[in-house]
Amino acid sequence: MPAAFAALTYGLAFLAATIAFKKNRNTVFWYLIGAVGGIAFGAVYAAMRNLAGDDANMAALVKTGLTYSWIGPILATIIVGVLPKQDDPNAHHGDEHDDHHASYLNAKKGVNSWIVTLDHKRIGLMYLGTVLVFFFTAGMFAVLLRTELWTPGELYIGPETYNRFFTLHGAIMVFLVIIPSVPAALGNFVIPLQLGAKDVAFPKLNLMSLYIFWYGSSIALTTLVAGGVDTGWTFYTPYSVKSDGAVIMMTLSAFILGFSSILTGLNFIVTIHKLRAPGMTWFRIPLFIWGMYATSIIQVMATPVLAITLLLLIVERSVGIGIFNPQLGGDPVLFQHFFWFYSHPAVYIMILPGMAVQSELIAAGTHKRVFGYSFVAFSSLAIAFISFIVWGHHMFVSGQSELVSMIFSFLTFLVAIPSGVKVFNWIATMYKGSIAWNTPMMWAFNFLFLFTIGGLTGLYLGTLSTDVHLHDTYFVVAHFHYVMMGGTLMTFVGGIFYWWPKITGKMFNDGLGVLSALVVFVGFNLTFFTQFFFGSQGMPRRYYQYIEQFQTGHQFSTVGAYILLAGFLIALYALVDSLRRGEPAPDNPWGMTTMEWTHTATPPVEHNFLDQPVCDRGPYAFDHDEE
Amino acid sequence: MTPEELIAMNMPTDSVWLPTAASTVAVEAVDKPYYLIYYTCVVTFFLIVIPMFYFMVKYKRRSPDQKAESQADHSQLIEIIWSSVPLIFFVIIFVWGFRGYMMLQVEPPDSMPIYVRGYQWGWELTYVEDADRNVLSESAKITGRETFVVPAGRPVKLIMHSSDVLHSFFIPNFRQKNDVLPGRYTTVWFEVPNEFAATPPKDLKYPEGVTSEGEKIIYETLHWEGGEYPIFCTEYCGKDHSRMLSKFKVVPQEQYNKWVNAASSPGGPSIKRGAKIYANVCMACHSKDGSRVVGPSFKNLYMRKGKTADGQEYVADDAYIKQSIYEPNRMIVESYPPAMPAQNLNDDELTSIIMFIKSLSGAAPAEGDAPAEGDAPAEGDAPAEGDAPADGDKPADEAAPAEGDKPADEAAPPAGEQAAAGPPSAEAGEKVYKSICIACHSIDGSRLVGPTMKAMYGRKTKGTKGEEYVLDDAGMKNAILNPNANIADGYPPAMVLPKKLSDAEIDSVILYIKTLK
Structure with missing residues (x-):
């Protein structure tokens, strides 16, 4: 308790x-x-x-x-x-007229x-800082895990510590990094700017979701010192009911974080509906907004299910109501249904924002209209919809009926189509473009390459018979890292670099940025591609100890993890370095056409735009200025 | 197996992607769809990545103001093509995968059943038939992280449940996997073709101590060459999840029949057996050198006095150790966590582990305890005798009331059918007994779930409602036909028959019981 x-x-x-x-x-x-x-x-x-x-x-x-x-x-x-x-926060709005032209960073001290603050840009920035701290925390756990796996037996930590580490790595990465990364950090900053709005629809609600996020994440941090959790981030019953460790604290943290997620999603939906600049029709909003819109819908609709599930788990653990406990007439598999009913859509809460950023990066990097705008936009909505009816593909060997498995397998193949369509459209966008070899584009290439592998290997897992063999092996580990990390995180970092000049007003060292992308690319493939091999051979996941014949593969993977870490540290250095030594950024360094680049100062003023901008063209009208 | 032996385990493999396919359906059900997807993926991957790199180089922005050559931004035709072509491939892959899945799910009707119980952290396999479909007179039960022997050339069906948390039974070489759940049975089946079975060992030497014929057969079987396929637990189940490794040893049918008969003969308790149980079960949490792991060390544990977490005093005698094994959380030693799962050991194993613990105590058992020879088999030690029901009760108390029923449910019908033929006889009754009643009724006077059948005939019995009844022919018939009409006092109303017995079968059983004086 x-x-x-x-x-x-x-x-x-x-x-x-x-x-x-x-x-x-x-x-x-x-x-x-x-x-x-x-x-x-x-x-x-x-x-x-x-x-x-x-x-x-x-x-x-x-x-x-x-x-x-x-x-x-x-x-x-x-x-x-x-x-x-x-200090009364409301007092600021009226009085400081002379600060109107100062950037949002300097407007108040x-x-x-x-x-x-109620400024979406500052809130976004605070999210960004928090998320980055957690990213490196969870990344550290990943490196510690990979280090232990250098040898088949014990290297430096015991099995209990190992189990706690992988749980924390997973839980922090999912709930505190990937889910809030693009929507809460970049989305908060960029959405109103791209829409030509002064702020999000409910600025106070926005601040409240940040507070809830901090509140939830501080409880998660307390878990670290309160004995940790060893259930895996999925909290499967009945182990999570029986395990000692701070399971309730961790689930409570995820429960609270869910509210932050819901409020942010709600805020974005209303903002996108109501605060578009005059003339900005639904087909003139950038694709980033479409992706965030689809994400927000899932956040609002799926997260309450997670809340209920975690609450049931908490009640089960503390009072023993027996809803998941077979000894009391409950069903442990029911938990998995509840859990994945949220967590599969959550996979798309994680990847849709990545795809959303990717569309911007590709447009800016090729100076070309994104091919098949409406297909890319509607594929986001299609993914959001289908994502709700495929959760059973996590449970092909859980004991669910063959008929149910068959239906879920089929639906899973359907969800692959819109993702594929997006990839094809991005490639087509590059055709006859003017492709910049700069940092944001390099991260976008990383995404294209890695997400393609992640998506294709999903076919093995959506297919029933091959999934029986591959389920819960390193093949799955590699697959979802290719999607979550190769997909979302690549564009998250790419997006940070892309909007960095707008956020800070400083240019980073492009050479360092490109280098970081390349190092991450090499490290990533070394870490995770090897896992497809020994995963196919049958190496189960969440194994502290493994049989000797997998050692070579694991060692490649561990070396890769260190290279990966180096890559991210280079990226971090490039960003921090820019704050100290970076050149002042021009208003539109990438020659981009969306409103945050064309209509605002760098960095933007506190209320984003000095006058209400009017939209008279599509988002990627690169040919427009020729006229 | 020790952690070192687990690490050294070898899994046969002959490709970089998939391990050797050692079951009849592996190639057809899994490998072929796998490689279909593999080639689809490779082709698609290059279809995406080659244009990507080509465009990157061809259309590289060489000067800052270089414009894109074209702003063409849509083509209905192309979109339709690249949406529908993958869909066609997907449908093919889906159908093939579903076909393979059904092969993996539906076992042939004559499969040999083996009961599997998963626990933290090991497997227990209970064999009830030999490969020639004869019901065993005594089931063979192999527990721990052991080598489990199965026959080649006959489909084997594993009927699995868990006594604690989720586990998953995975044999990479057979391409089979299914979660193992508490409170529910799941199954996995496989058939290993004869060419993947082990081959007889060359010049095998038996180590010292392997003397009896049975021990020799067991030793020999485990030392046949090859035919070993590892079993992984693939559902995270706690601390030693990654050490929950075992392996199948696949041997030809005749050898399997010899082995299963040898393994099912009781070995009797010994320190050696206790050491083995220790290595498989207790070692994860209890050291034998005095160091603290999760639970207290076994060194000098025997007859130690101490306090429990809630302040009671205890003496670690036979009864205490036994209770700690069956109900681990009843008396927790001070400063230790209540982390121990209940262990399902039979009396022989229990005695063995107590003997083993005793062997780790340097000083002779102190004050007031019976001398060493007295307590070795724990006889004369009242609690041990009196506790015997605990063993039998446990299935009923714990997660799986089905445990008591299972041999009856699954294994019995064929045997019962055979017994039905011919006029009633004690021999036919014995067959029925062995296929059905044996699950809950002993014939040696010991208590299982139900009362023993020894000297049952004619016994005057008191029922739970205080009524008295006599088990003569009519009384017995009544007890079989309406099992819960009269329940013997002190027993649960748990009797279920897997099928309706014919009159001839009932008469046979009664004849058989009459012989058990």
Whole structure:
């Protein structure tokens, strides 16, 4: 139950901080309220547990209660401490007329101007920072895992640590990196700019989803020190019910993060519907917006199912209602149905934004209209729709009926078509283009190459009989890394480079950027292509120890992981370096045609546009300026 | 097998992609679709990547203001072509995959059943038939991360369930896999052609201690050459998921028949057997050198006094160890986590492991305990005798009430059918007993799920409702036809018959029971 303590004390701490701030009272007073409340709750809760006849002894419960109760107040101290005494966020909008022409980065100063900002660009940037921190955290776990797999037996960590590492790697990468990466970070920054809007439809809601994201991710971080989780990111029952470790805390974190995801999606849908610039019809919005629109629909519709599932799991673990427990008449496979009903659409929450960015990168990199605009746009919606009815393909060998498996297999093939159509259209766009060999385009090439492999190897897994052999082997691991990492992450990094001049006003070193893309390309293929080989041979996933004949493959893979790490560090260096030494960026360094490049300053002013822009052409009208 | 032996395990393979296909349907069901997809992928991949690289070079922007040569941005025809051509391929692949899947799912009707129980972290295979379809007089049960012997040339059907969390039974060489679930049976079947079976060993020397005929057959079978195919657990199941490796040893039918008969004869408890159980089961969490792993070390554990997490005092005697194995979370040693799964050991195995633990204690058992010879087979030790029902009760208490039923459900009908022919006789009754009743009723006086059949005939019995009844011919017939009308006091109302017995069969069984004085 430490999770309940953590959740409540965190909540109280945030509350204390907010009240302290709003009321402009003595912050210490409110902090004390939060602290005492947290501790009191911990103690009362422990006492109740003991009265309820729980086996665990009183001392241990009080001890845990106090441990977690303190985390909240400490957090409150930090937040209250960094907040300046008085600041009403709403006051900014009216008064500072003279700052109208300053960039959004300089319009206001101080920590407070960031923490309570309603500016979508600053919120996007804070998301970006958070996501990058988690990306390197989870990446570190990946490298630690690959290091252990250098030898078939033990190298430097035991099986329990290994199991915790791969769980954290998966859970953090999925819930804290890939899902929020493009939508929350880049989407927040770019969508209003591309639409010609001042901000998203609900700026306060936007800030709230950032807070929820921080709240959820801080609980996830606490999991790291509270014993970790060893269930795998899928939390399959009944193991997740029986396993010790902070399972509830981790699921609670994912549960809370889900709300952030839902609110962001909702915000985007409304923004795209209502805030398009005059003249910007549905077929004049950039393809990035189409992709984000499809993503948002899935986020809003699928995430509640995950919330319910995780809540059931929490109740199952703490009270033992038995919905997934066969001993109490439940069904463990039901959990898998619930879980994948969200998590398969979630795969498209992860890849659709990648495809969305890819369309922009390709257009900017070829100076050419994206081939088959309407097919690319509608394929996003088709994917969003079909993604809801293919979840059973994760469960071909779970004991579900043959008929059900057959239907899911067939539907799975259908979802492959729109993805294929997109790839073909991007290639066709390159035909007779003017192809820039610069950093964003190199990352876009990485995407095309790797995502093609990821997509094609999906055929093996969608086919029933071959999936029986390949299910839960490294073949699957390689496949989804090619899609998630080779797909989404490549475009995420590509997108960061692409919009970096707009975000920071600085140009990065293009040579370093291209180098990072190449190193990542080599490292990636070395890491994951080898896994297709020993995966086909039958090497199961989530194995701490393996049979000797797979060692060579694993060693190639481990070397690749280090090269991959080097590649990402080079990219990080290129970005950080640009902040210090980068040339000031021009307004439109890539010669692109969408509104964030043509109608805004670099970096944009606080309200994006000085005047309301009007849209009179399609998004990729490269031939227009010739007239 | 130790971790080192697990690592050294070899999987036959003859290609970079797929391991050797050692079952009858592997090539047709999996390998052919696999390579169809493989070539489709390779061709498609190059169709995408070659133009990509070609365009990259051909249309490279050589000066900053170089314009694109064309702004052509759509073609209905091309879109339709590249949407529909893949669809045609997909339908072909889908149909072929489905066909293969049904081959993997539907086992031939005469498959030999083997019961598989998955647990953290090992497999237990219970053999009930030999390859010539004779029901075994005593089932062979092999537990742990062991080598499991199966016959070549006969389809084998694994009927699987789990007693704790999800597992998945995967044999790469047979291209077969299915999750193993608690509370539900799933199946996997395979048939290994004779050419993939092991071959007789050349000049085999038996090590010391292998003396009896049965031990020799077992040793010899395990040392036949080749025919070994690893079994992986592919559903993450906790700490030792990756060590949940076993292997099949595929031998010709005759050798299998010899082996299964030898393996099913009881070996009796021994320290050696205890050491083996330790290596397979306990070692993951209990050291034998005094170091702390997950649970307490076995070194000097025997007769140790201590406190449990909730403050009770205990002495680690036979009864305590036994209880700790069957109900691990009842008395947790202070400062250790309640992490141990219940172990399903039979009495022989239990005695073996206790003997083994005892052998790790340097000092002689102290104060008040019976001298060493007294407690070795745990006889005269009241708790051990009295606890015997625990073994039999367990299937009923735990996840799988079906466990008691399963031999009856699955294995019995053919045997029952054979027994139905001819006039009633004690011999025919014995056959029925061995195919059906044996699952729950002993003939040696020991308690299983139901009362023993030893001296059952004519017994006056008290029912759960306080009624008294006599098991004469009429009483027995009634007990078979309406099993739950009268339940013997102290037993669960758990009796189920897999099929309706004919009058002749019922008479035969009663005749047979009469012989069990």
